[in-house]
Amino acid sequence: LPSQAQVVIAGGGAIGCSVAYHLAKFGWTDVVLLEQGRLSCGTTWHAAGCCAMLVEGIVRTMFEYSKQLYPKLEAETGIDTGWQQTGSIYVARTEDRMIAYRRHADAIRAMGVECELVSPRDISVYHPLLRVDDLKGALWVPGDGVATPADVTQALAKGAAMKGVQIHEKVGVEKVLTVSGRVNAVRTNKGDIRCDHFVNCTGQWAWELGQQSSPSVRVPLHSCEHFYIITDPVAGANTATTPVAQDPDGYNYMREWNGGFICGGFEPTPKPVFTDGIPSPFEFQLLEEDWDHFQPVLEQILLRMPALKEVKVQKFLNGPESFTPDLFPNMGQAPELPGYFVAAGMNSGGIASAGGVGKVMAEWIISGDPPAGTWPVDIRRFGEMHNNRRYLRERVKEILPMPYAQPYPKPEFQSARKMRMSPLYTTLEKAGAVFGVKMGYERANWFSKPESGEARLTQGTYGKPPWFNAVQEEYMACRQNVAIMDMSSFTKFEVRSSGDEVVTYLQRLCCNEVDVPVGTVLHTGMLNHYGGYENDCSLARLAENLYLIISPSNQMVRSWEWLHRHLPKEGTVQIRDITPYYAAINVLGPRSRELMAELTDAVTMSSQYFPSFTCRELSIGFAPRIRAMSLSHSGELGWMLYVPQEYALHVYDHIMHKGRDFGIRNVGYYTIAHLRMERAFAFWGIDLDASVTPFECQREHRVKFGKGVDFIGRSALLKQKQEGVRQKFVMFLLDNHDLDNDLWPWGGEPIWEGGRVVGRTTSAGYGYTLKKQVCLGFVHNPDPQTGEHQIITNNFITKSKFEIQIAGKKFSAAARLFPPQI
Numbered sequence: 001l002p003s004q005a006q007v008v009i010a011g012g013g014a015i016g017c018s019v020a021y022h023l024a025k026f027g028w029t030d031v032v033l034l035e036q037g038r039l040s041c042g043t044t045w046h047a048a049g050c051c052a053m054l055v056e057g058i059v060r061t062m063f064e065y066s067k068q069l070y071p072k073l074e075a076e077t078g079i080d081t082g083w084q085q086t087g088s089i090y091v092a093r094t095e096d097r098m099i100a101y102r103r104h105a106d107a108i109r110a111m112g113v114e115c116e117l118v119s120p121r122d123i124s125v126y127h128p129l130l131r132v133d134d135l136k137g138a139l140w141v142p143g144d145g146v147a148t149p150a151d152v153t154q155a156l157a158k159g160a161a162m163k164g165v166q167i168h169e170k171v172g173v174e175k176v177l178t179v180s181g182r183v184n185a186v187r188t189n190k191g192d193i194r195c196d197h198f199v200n201c202t203g204q205w206a207w208e209l210g211q212q213s214s215p216s217v218r219v220p221l222h223s224c225e226h227f228y229i230i231t232d233p234v235a236g237a238n239t240a241t242t243p244v245a246q247d248p249d250g251y252n253y254m255r256e257w258n259g260g261f262i263c264g265g266f267e268p269t270p271k272p273v274f275t276d277g278i279p280s281p282f283e284f285q286l287l288e289e290d291w292d293h294f295q296p297v298l299e300q301i302l303l304r305m306p307a308l309k310e311v312k313v314q315k316f317l318n319g320p321e322s323f324t325p326d327l328f329p330n331m332g333q334a335p336e337l338p339g340y341f342v343a344a345g346m347n348s349g350g351i352a353s354a355g356g357v358g359k360v361m362a363e364w365i366i367s368g369d370p371p372a373g374t375w376p377v378d379i380r381r382f383g384e385m386h387n388n389r390r391y392l393r394e395r396v397k398e399i400l401p402m403p404y405a406q407p408y409p410k411p412e413f414q415s416a417r418k419m420r421m422s423p424l425y426t427t428l429e430k431a432g433a434v435f436g437v438k439m440g441y442e443r444a445n446w447f448s449k450p451e452s453g454e455a456r457l458t459q460g461t462y463g464k465p466p467w468f469n470a471v472q473e474e475y476m477a478c479r480q481n482v483a484i485m486d487m488s489s490f491t492k493f494e495v496r497s498s499g500d501e502v503v504t505y506l507q508r509l510c511c512n513e514v515d516v517p518v519g520t521v522l523h524t525g526m527l528n529h530y531g532g533y534e535n536d537c538s539l540a541r542l543a544e545n546l547y548l549i550i551s552p553s554n555q556m557v558r559s560w561e562w563l564h565r566h567l568p569k570e571g572t573v574q575i576r577d578i579t580p581y582y583a584a585i586n587v588l589g590p591r592s593r594e595l596m597a598e599l600t601d602a603v604t605m606s607s608q609y610f611p612s613f614t615c616r617e618l619s620i621g622f623a624p625r626i627r628a629m630s631l632s633h634s635g636e637l638g639w640m641l642y643v644p645q646e647y648a649l650h651v652y653d654h655i656m657h658k659g660r661d662f663g664i665r666n667v668g669y670y671t672i673a674h675l676r677m678e679r680a681f682a683f684w685g686i687d688l689d690a691s692v693t694p695f696e697c698q699r700e701h702r703v704k705f706g707k708g709v710d711f712i713g714r715s716a717l718l719k720q721k722q723e724g725v726r727q728k729f730v731m732f733l734l735d736n737h738d739l740d741n742d743l744w745p746w747g748g749e750p751i752w753e754g755g756r757v758v759g760r761t762t763s764a765g766y767g768y769t770l771k772k773q774v775c776l777g778f779v780h781n782p783d784p785q786t787g788e789h790q791i792i793t794n795n796f797i798t799k800s801k802f803e804i805q806i807a808g809k810k811f812s813a814a815a816r817l818f819p820p821q822i
């Protein structure tokens with residue numbers, strides 16, 4: 001083994017080999033790949049090799065890239081990857097499935113992927129072996145295909161080796177060694193290798209290997225048994241032309257293999273395995289046959305392709321595959337340990353996407369920054385609680401069937417719930433709260449009246465939702481009266497120093513001015529070097545050298561990591577995560593000031609004493625030292641109350657008691673979403689990510705150019721200020737949308753202008769005041785020849801005619817850079 005390398009990769013499956021190949025392709029050739037067994041001996045060798053997935057966003061981008069790469073690898077390496085562009089056909093048994101396909105077709109066409117919605121009769125043209133009389137139609141994707149997983153892996157490995165990567169089989173990584181809190185070396189069964197970067201590509205072993213470093217690294221994934229059968233040849237099956245068939249309503253798929261078929265599925269009741277560890281060795285190994293378990297899938301396979309009833313099964317295959325808590329892969333740099341990267345947990349899409357995963361990982365490792373659009377796969381979206389084995393075992397039972405579940409809007413996981421809860425949880429539950437979950441935290445989405453039965457309507461819908469009236473009432477309380485909302489899931493950090501070091505530190509991190517009078521609250525971005533939002537938070541100066549930072553719930557790990565990454569080396573600034581110690585209660589609405597005056601023993605709650613965007617300590621009821629900030633996150637008059645957990649119930653009860661005379665009512669996150677959309681407030685993780693700058697979302701007023709402070713992202717913003725922006729955050733109000741009969745926008749819809757797609761919506765919801773569907777999203781102006789995004793002027797936004805496409809139907813949409821007064 002070499003004694004040192006720039007990068008050491010553990011795992012010689014499709015993913016590890018692709019990372020190695022792409023690092024070398026981009027010029028990093030001082031790379032060593034270690035495989036404990038033989039290349040592809042883990043999960044890769046027995047994959048079915050379908051390159052056909054109903055995915056969007058970054059996973060789609062990685063998948064599309066892989067489909068381009070596999071056919072080219074033979075010319076480069078001499079190894080045939082088995083790639084056949086057969087196309088794939090996704091059939092629909094229900095009208096809702098067809099709607100899902102229409103929405104999906106809109107989304108992938110906007111990314112340049114060719115596809116077509118076809119009638120049941122036309123399905124037979126593409127795939128004569130399928131039964132079609134019970135179908136509503138299908139989605140045909142001609143660019144999809146199949147590959148041979150072990151050959152893809154060998155080709156990537158050879159391509160990497162040809163560029164200088166060293167590949168060693170039968171070498172297992174035992175431990176990752178650290179010095180001064182970053183990766184320094186790996187310990188293997190054959191000696192140590194010093195390295196700057198380590199990449200954990202060990203598939204289902206990645207959780208366990210993550211524990212073998214100090215600090216340990218979380219890799220939330222868990223194995224499940226995964227099944228298919230291989231049949232004898234079937235007349236009419238053809239390697240080059242028979243498409244991959246997928247029948248999600250019958251949870252099964254079929255691909256041609258040696259004249260017969262590989263038929264598998266994503267069954268509704270999966271079997272997690274290896275909770276207490278993977279047996280060793282586990283090399284080119286399978287799990288026991290379980291015909292009883294496979295029976296429901298098999299019935300559906302035979303129903304869809306009756307010709308299979310006439311042929312024998314050659315082989316029953318049961319192999320383990322690893323699944324993550326949300327069906328997105330774990331990728332990127334571990335927040336616990338600089339230099340430690342992860343690409344593991346491919347949710348049964350690791351062959352279809354290996355090429356793209358390797359490319360994105362190589363870009364990430366080389367630049368040190370996450371490539372654009374990678375937040376959905378970024379490992380920082382998970383926290384400590386997501387790495388718990390029992391949690392993972394429960395959750396993956398829900399994840400495995402998800403590729404074939406109906407993708408209704410606003411999905412919520414049902415499994416492994418009630419993990420993080422506010423002290424108000426039980427009280428809100430009794431009040432009718434219908435909970436969702438964010439970062440493992442239970443949060444009220446809306447409140448149902450038990451007698452209405454709305455909450456029992458669990459069937460999803462693409463149109464007007466069952467909670468429409470309930471949310472309207474909540475919304476009206478916020479707009480006309482007063483409401484209360486539990487926002488305890490917010491991430492809360494105290495940042496302090498003994499001298500004024502904390503001010504210097506935060507001035508460098510924040511694009512807004514933070515050297516403000518004690519008692520001031522402000523909104524600010526924390527930007528990266530490209531000027532993009534790493535974090536979007538509220539900040540309160542509690543004392544000269546003490547700040548409270550409030551970040552979105554899903555920023556718990558990411559913002560913690562960002563803040564720590566930039567701490568002064570001298571240790572002069574301290575950060576304390578106080579999220580678990582404080583509940584957050586929002587009192588909002590036009591009468592909130594009046595109510596607040598009743599609640600506290602403050603002399604007055606007048607706007608002179610307690611103006612907007614300030615904070616004070618108040619007592620509420622008997623509870624002392626409540627940190628009150630005069631703001632809401634939806635633009636209403638309001639107060640955020642940060643309450644020590646032990647007082648939370650008392651404070652809540654007191655507010656409800658005094659609020660009764662005001663007609664106070666509980667409201668949930670759906671209401672906040674509707675309020676903020678009508679005000680065109682962009683939310684981090686939904687509308688904003690690390691690729692959006694303040695200038696692109698009309699937030700110039702939160703950038704402190706005038707002060708000469710060299711905050712991170714300043715030079716990128718100065719350049720952008722001179723040149724102009726290439727994307728703009730725009731609000732759209734839909735015309736002629738029938739609330740009751742049309743399908744609704746839910747986010748992700750293509751935005752059309754002049755016969756071309758110029759963007760996608762990021763948020764959508766009904767504007768209860770504007771009485772129109774409201775969509776928010778980013779607009780580009782691609783050059784017709786090159787496709788390059790051109791500078792966007794305000795004129796382009798206000799003068800162009802836009803349309804929003806919902807499941808194939810276009811609605812004209814009035815564009816606004818700033819929201820109307822409501």
Ligand SMILES: Cc1cc2nc3c(=O)[nH]c(=O)nc-3n(C[C@H](O)[C@H](O)[C@H](O)COP(=O)(O)OP(=O)(O)OC[C@H]3O[C@@H](n4cnc5c(N)ncnc54)[C@H](O)[C@@H]3O)c2cc1C
Pocket residue numbers: 010011012013014015016034035036037038039040041042043044045046047048049050051171172173174201202203204205209226227228264317318319320321343344345346347348349350351352353
């Ligand atoms: C039945 C079945 C059907 C499937 N069908 C498809 C399909 O049709 N299409 C698709 O896209 N995907 C499919 N998949 C999923 C696909 O197989 C996986 O997503 C993919 O193989 C994952 O690749 P990987 O490199 O992450 O993991 P692996 O292939 O498991 O590679 C990890 C490697 O790491 C090695 N390793 C572990 N620990 C260490 C260590 N400490 N040191 C060194 N090496 C170590 C292991 O030996 C292993 O070789 C299927 C999976 C199954 C089970």
